[in-house]
Amino acid sequence: MAPSDSKVSFLPCLERRRSKWGGLLLTNAVTPQATQRIVKMPGHKFAETIRSGKPQIGAWMQIPHVMVAETLAQTNLDFLLVDGEHAPIPPDALLDILPATERYGMPVLYRVAWNRIELIKAALDHGANGIMVPMVNSGAEAIEAVSSAKYPPAGKRGSGAWRASNYYQNDAEYRKNANSSLAVVLQIETREALNNLDDIASTPGVDALFIGPADLALSLGIEPGKLTHELLDACQAVANAAKKYGIASGSDVASIDYMIRLQELGLSLFTYGSDPDFILQGGRAVARDFHNALGGTIAEIDVNSVIASPKDAIAVDGLIIPSKSEGARQ
Template sequence: MTDFKDRLRAGEPVVGHWLSIGDPTVAELCARDADFVVIDTEHAPTGLESVANAARAVEAAGDAAALARVAWNDPVRIKRVLDTGVSGVLVPMVETPEEAREAVEAVRYPPEGVRGIAGSRANDYGRDLGEAVESAGGDLVTVVQVETERAVENAGAIAAVEGIDALLVGPADLSGSLGVFGEYDSERFESAVSAVLDAAHDRDTPVGTLATGDDDIRLWADYGYDYQIVGVDAGYIAAGVERATRTYEDEME
């Protein structure tokens, strides 16, 4: 966990996968050749039991870190996913430094934060609770998403908040907020992303994003992102199904 956090903070090109299905087998497969995975609970029907089982599967697969994307910047939601034993959180729709500080406080135990103290899988069901409280949660990863025009304007101040390990640009929401949904080669979108990268890099904070295909991976690399989530589990399955079906149809013609 700490190794991944250090590598992320250092701006190393760590690579991740997005988990929307919630099945531990899929989580295990995706984690084998990754530095991290993100278990989505915002736009996926993933409950806490599924998050915990996915975290177990990721641990079984090797050294990848498991982060959970919470549904909102809410201390209760953040507390509950952290108790499953994930290595950190991805917090959506953060627009101001105040909201970024709220996210950090939700991750940290008192006196640095407001996370409730209890025995859970995250601390070996209470066996390591004292050590966890002493560390205050500083070993956990806190990444916040830049997804609106207002967040772009405040990117530097958000990146400067102590405890924020990285930013992640949500390309779909950001392009929608800018009125150019999906137009990732538009000047308006490119300008916004460049502003986020420049502002965050001035604070030595890495910036990543999510790709949904090879073209996106290449485009984001050209943009200069520090790290990428290079695809979505459901997308991998869909692409494999389509490829196999096309191959069969071509052979039967």
């Protein structure tokens, strides 16, 4: 509009009007033009998909940079698991990450550093599609995690989803749907958690139990990356508890080839690989192919050893699951 017009659209929720003295006044009226520009934040049926038991594959994001987020969002994975526990990605980093992933419709599950309400609500207020909570060991801790993620009466999450509600333009609708649309995934990582599986899995509002195989192995006295019958039995127990209460179960895996075995146990939610891992594997593959093509070798790096077979790999929370034939020999 021309500056001489009496009413000029200024911001989506503000008007700029000229007073009779020639000054400018700001009001909270919404012009028709501004209303047309009010858009909903991208929505996902992520929690519903998890609960359905449909197999899902995601990857870990541990490099806190928008370029990494935007690149990973174009991989055709089912979701990204942004790691706030073992990577330098605090909840406020989501302000840069989420616009990049939303551009391509990529759901983000954010793992908080610990089971604390300020971390959980911060991630959800930014607009994460769900939260993963590590080291949940009891029914009481499960209730605390769910309560932090749900609005009353199901929980104690406070109103204030500033970005998730598109700066309060869709606040009522967001709050109406948030409790059912946002995923709550709890990690089973200790012997104590295995002893309390019924209490954890039966907590209303939990969408999935997710095995942290490295920490679970340590808790059971097993070296991470080494499969034992005890560890497989633990995975089966988690899957059984989840099925009993109508929720999903999952785990990180170190090889796609091993995912079939876990699916046979009843798991459906998986993560495989991470951004540092993808970079290392890609770069090492180029080095290997280059030197193999030239018939030479790399002086300081044995590329045949660094490009290990899947059974030798360790992922973020890596669990090594052998093929059936391998398992029979153990």
